[in-house]
Amino acid sequence: DGSTVLASQMESASVFEIDAETFTVRRQLPTGGSWSKVIALSPDGATLYVSNWSSNDVSEIDLATGEVRRVLPTVATPRGLYPAADGQRLFVAGFENGELARIELTDGTSETLLQTGGAMRHLVGDAATGALYANDMATNEVYVVDLATEAVRKLADTNDKPNTTDLTPDGKVLYVSNRGANNPESFYIPGPEWGSVLAIHTQSGAVLDGIVGGNQTTALDVSPDGQYLAFSDFLDDRIQVFEIPLSDELIAGGGGRAQAHLAELAK
Known part of the structure; x- marks a missing residue:
């Protein structure tokens, strides 16, 4: 409902529950892991999943009680998380070996769906289309998973060191x-x-446009109404906000600056 912010802190291996209006901390939730990094809510909002970078596992926390239900072993240096809409599966991006794994939440068993040898980083899913997108920071690629069959295919090449992804609504x-x-x-x-x-066009993998950022463009988010794009330039201590075209305009736009921006990346 927008009243609560959840933020992980790696050093303390915990998640802070913060009142979004007053910015006061309501609770600090220990994860039971080490170097806790990415957090993701279950579809019903009752469970919080936290990837633990150094202990190579994922914490499952009951948000009503704040207690850790269990700690699930997974791939090395887990980072990105995506709880499937069916409530039965949790997908995990493994940074160390470029792995994409699926954990069965019924029994905690895990299966690796893809291993690139790179550095799988971020996951974003679309429950409506049944697609999950994963980016590999070492191989400079984006992959897509069919959530119905769990078939994986490469979607597109990226620029150097893809970091964060988000979908238009x-x-x-x-x-x-x-x-x-x-x-x-x-x-x-x-x-x-x-x-x-x-x-990137999610159907064809074509690059529809390109924007030159600052030093280490990292965090990224598309507004819920699809009108704005915000991203951070990490080493510049800066956030840039762009008004963006509708998806159909981008798709029909002939590639925008997809090629032209490449000549502007070198300093």
């Missing part, structure tokens, strides 16, 4: 932030190219 366009090439000394300092955002 109609599910027709997938926006992907790309950090850009790392500085050879350290990824904590600006690299040799700018970050970027790609708009």
Whole structure:
């Protein structure tokens, strides 16, 4: 209902429940894992799943009581999570080996659906179309899973180091932030190219448009009404907000700046 914010903190391996109006912390929920990272709510909103980066597992927390029901073993360095609409399956992105796994929530068993050898990072799903999208930060690719059959196929190539993804409300366009090439000394300092955002057609995999960002374009979100795109330039301490076209306009737009923006990425 918009009254609550849930935020994970890696160092304390916990999730904070925050009042969205007053910004006061209502509860701090220990996860029982280590280096807790990504959080995701079950479809009914009663259960919180938390990926634990260092302990290689996922915590299942009862939000009514705040108690950990169980800790589910999974792939190495789990990050992105997606609880399926059927309430029976939890999909997990494994960063260490580029794995995409599915956990059966009935018994906790796990199966790896894809292993790229890269660095699987973020998951976003569309319950209406039955599609799940996963990006690999090392191979610079986006994959799509048919949630009915669990068949996986490559959807598209991205720019360097895809980071975060989000869908338009109609599910027709997938926006992907790309950090850009790392500085050879350290990824904590600006690299040799700018970050970027790609708009990808979810049916064909065609890149519909491209935006040049700042230093390490990372977090990304499409507004619920599909009118705005916000993304962060991590090393610039900046958030940029764009008004974006309707999906059908993008699809009919002949590729926008999909090709032109590539020449502007090098600094």
